[in-house]
Amino acid sequence: MTSTQTDTPSMQQQILAAATHLFAARGFEGTPLSAIASEVGVAKPSLLYHYPSKDALREAVLGNLLAHWSEVLPELLMAATTGGQRFHALVEAIVAFFTEDPNRARLLLREMLDRPEALRDLFAEHVSPWLGVLAEYIRLGQREGRIWAGLDPEAYLLNIIHQIVSGIAVSEVFTDLYPAPDEDNKDARASRRALQKRHIEEMIRMAHASLFLPRSLPEKK
Amino acid sequence: MTSTQTDTPSMQQQILAAATHLFAARGFEGTPLSAIASEVGVAKPSLLYHYPSKDALREAVLGNLLAHWSEVLPELLMAATTGGQRFHALVEAIVAFFTEDPNRARLLLREMLDRPEALRDLFAEHVSPWLGVLAEYIRLGQREGRIWAGLDPEAYLLNIIHQIVSGIAVSEVFTDLYPAPDEDNKDARASRRALQKRHIEEMIRMAHASLFLPRSLPEKK
DNA sequence: ACCTTAACCTACCAAGCGGTAGAGAATCGA
DNA sequence: TCGATTCTCTACCGCTTGGTAGGTTAAGGT
Numbered sequence: 233m234t235s236t237q238t239d240t241p242s243m244q245q246q247i248l249a250a251a252t253h254l255f256a257a258r259g260f261e262g263t264p265l266s267a268i269a270s271e272v273g274v275a276k277p278s279l280l281y282h283y284p285s286k287d288a289l290r291e292a293v294l295g296n297l298l299a300h301w302s303e304v305l306p307e308l309l310m311a312a313t314t315g316g317q318r319f320h321a322l323v324e325a326i327v328a329f330f331t332e333d334p335n336r337a338r339l340l341l342r343e344m345l346d347r348p349e350a351l352r353d354l355f356a357e358h359v360s361p362w363l364g365v366l367a368e369y370i371r372l373g374q375r376e377g378r379i380w381a382g383l384d385p386e387a388y389l390l391n392i393i394h395q396i397v398s399g400i401a402v403s404e405v406f407t408d409l410y411p412a413p414d415e416d417n418k419d420a421r422a423s424r425r426a427l428q429k430r431h432i433e434e435m436i437r438m439a440h441a442s443l444f445l446p447r448s449l450p451e452k453k
Numbered sequence: 454m455t456s457t458q459t460d461t462p463s464m465q466q467q468i469l470a471a472a473t474h475l476f477a478a479r480g481f482e483g484t485p486l487s488a489i490a491s492e493v494g495v496a497k498p499s500l501l502y503h504y505p506s507k508d509a510l511r512e513a514v515l516g517n518l519l520a521h522w523s524e525v526l527p528e529l530l531m532a533a534t535t536g537g538q539r540f541h542a543l544v545e546a547i548v549a550f551f552t553e554d555p556n557r558a559r560l561l562l563r564e565m566l567d568r569p570e571a572l573r574d575l576f577a578e579h580v581s582p583w584l585g586v587l588a589e590y591i592r593l594g595q596r597e598g599r600i601w602a603g604l605d606p607e608a609y610l611l612n613i614i615h616q617i618v619s620g621i622a623v624s625e626v627f628t629d630l631y632p633a634p635d636e637d638n639k640d641a642r643a644s645r646r647a648l649q650k651r652h653i654e655e656m657i658r659m660a661h662a663s664l665f666l667p668r669s670l671p672e673k674k
Numbered sequence: 675a676c677c678t679t680a681a682c683c684t685a686c687c688a689a690g691c692g693g694t695a696g697a698g699a700a701t702c703g704a
Numbered sequence: 705t706c707g708a709t710t711c712t713c714t715a716c717c718g719c720t721t722g723g724t725a726g727g728t729t730a731a732g733g734t
Contacts, residue, residue: 243681259567261483264721277724278682286722338566344623345559346480352629360630380662387655390627391620398619399612402565406611408573409581434608441601442659446667464711485691498694499712507692 244282246272252293256335259342260290294343297336298358304329309362318369319443323436326393330400331432337401363389370443380445392439399435403428465503467493473514477556480563481511515564518557519579525550530583539590540664544657547614551621552653558622584610591664600664613660620656624649 250271254263265286269276283289308325330337344351367386373379407427471492475484486507490497504510529546551558565572588607594600628648 259480259482261480262567265723266721275683276722277684280723281681284723341562341619341623342566344626345563346483348623348626351626355626356629363630364632380658382658384651384655384658386631387652388659390630390652391616391656391659394620394623394627395612395616398562398623399615402562402569402615402619405565405569405572405576406615408577409584409611410607411585430605431608431611434605435612437601437603437605438609438612438659438663441663486693487691496713497692498714501693502711505693 243272243274243278247274247279247282247289248292248296251289252297252339253335255290255293256338256342260286260346265289293339294354297339298354301329302358305362309365319440322366323392323396323439326396327400327432327436330397334400334403337397341398341401359393373444378445379443383443388443395435395439396432399431403431406431464493464495464499468495468500468503468510469513469517472510473518473560474556476511476514477559477563481507481567514560515575518560519575522550523579526583530586540661543587544613544617544660547617548621548653548657551618555621555624558618562619562622580614594665599666601666604664609664616656616660617653620652624652627652 247268250268251263254268254271258267265279266276268289269279272279279289283292304325308321363386366389370379370383370385370388374381374383374385404424407424410427410430468489471489472484475489475492479488486500487497489510490500493500500510504513525546529542584607587610591600591604591606591609595602595604595606625645628645631648631651
């Protein structure tokens with residue numbers, strides 16, 4: 233009923249979703265299996281029937297996230313054509329992927345903190361290949377004089393990606409630090425989302441400005 | 454013997470240091486009191502004599518970090534004079550503060566993930582005031598045409614700071630993603646530190662390039 | 675009808691957790 | 705010398721944790 237072959241909403245997927253949500257929000261160690269079970273509406277041993285251990289569940293959650301990512305990535309690498317377009321398509325896609333469900337960003341960040349070595353290996357496998365491709369693309373832009381000469385391609389890319397992930401993961405923390413400009417007492421949820429958008433758009437602007445040389449001295453964006 | 458008044462290396466400080474280290478590395482929930490106690494070389498109840506509960510210890514750790522920060526900050530805000538110098542002084546100081554002990558960055562990031570609301574309040578108190586000052590300073594630079602007009606001052610500042618903190622916190626994860634350029638089999642620790650430096654320097658370059666307008670079209674930095 | 679298998683349950687366990695009780699050393703002013 | 709205070713310890717408690725044992729239900733093939 234969902235996508236291709238299986239038509240069950242599938243207990244395993246429900247568990248995976250609940251675990252993703254809770255691991256992202258409270259962390260792996262901070263989330264008892266009982267919490268996941270009760271969110272799914274099932275008994276704890278039923279969880280351990282589908283996933284043999286808590287660690288197996290952790291790996292399934294992370295694996296699912298990376299699989300989703302690896303599935304989305306290629307098509308958007310192929311999508312845009314020119315340099316500027318490709319840049320924007322990529323950045324917007326990464327932003328979209330993580331804002332669609334900020335738990336993805338939080339989960340990733342948590343895992344980077346909890347298991348640096350494991351994530352290092354995973355990244356070496358999952359991001360290293362197309363990091364090289366993109367870096368070459370940047371170097372081409374440098375030779376053509378469109379991109380800052382002093383820029384370190386690999387470092388730039390990793391910084392941008394990490395900034396997006398990390399920025400989205402904790403964006404809610406910063407929302408109250410902005411002085412309310414003109415809107416005063418709108419409802420809190422809407423204004424918070426507006427501030428997150430403001431935060432993210434500045435992030436994109438920074439990524440752009442620190443990548444491309446200005447054609448002339450511009451005055452807007 | 455240390456600084457001003459107390460001459461003891463002080464059990465409380467030892468506990469605080471061990472807790473900082475372990476909370477940063479394994480997280481609050483992932484760190485039993487027994488681990489902290491054994492790192493200090495003392496029994497668990499001795500810990501709870503100095504800090505009445507685990508949560509009290511958490512707050513002491515975080516408070517100590519912020520106090521240290523609040524102490525270091527003002528002098529470097531007053532240190533530099535011109536815009537460009539002030540910018541570099543500030544960024545370098547932040548980088549120095551967190552690279553000196555990356556646990557500070559990890560701890561901060563973990564707390565942002567674990568207790569967003571609490572950190573929001575803390576930041577509103579600790580960073581909001583001088584965020585306004587720096588933002589005004591940026592707006593001045595915008596009026597003078599030295600700084601990008603499309604830049605959002607508060608968002609820029611928060612992004613930069615957060616990028617530095619977060620980037621240092623998980624920098625070890627990225628080190629293996631760089632292709633080894635010319636050095637081949639130097640010892641691993643030195644090359645890892647070199648890569649971290651490369652990572653951080655690109656971060657600084659990005660912060661610079663996305664803040665200041667280029668005077669003319671430059672070719673380096 | 676029957677057996678098998680998958681899926682889920684209640685009941686339970688050993689281990690580890692944060693925290694307490696209370697007894698012994700060490701320090702120190704009187 | 706003597707309490708009083710400060711600090712640290714061993715022993716323990718109640719509770720939660722990840723995980724297991726084993727029974728129960730329902731579907732499905734033959």
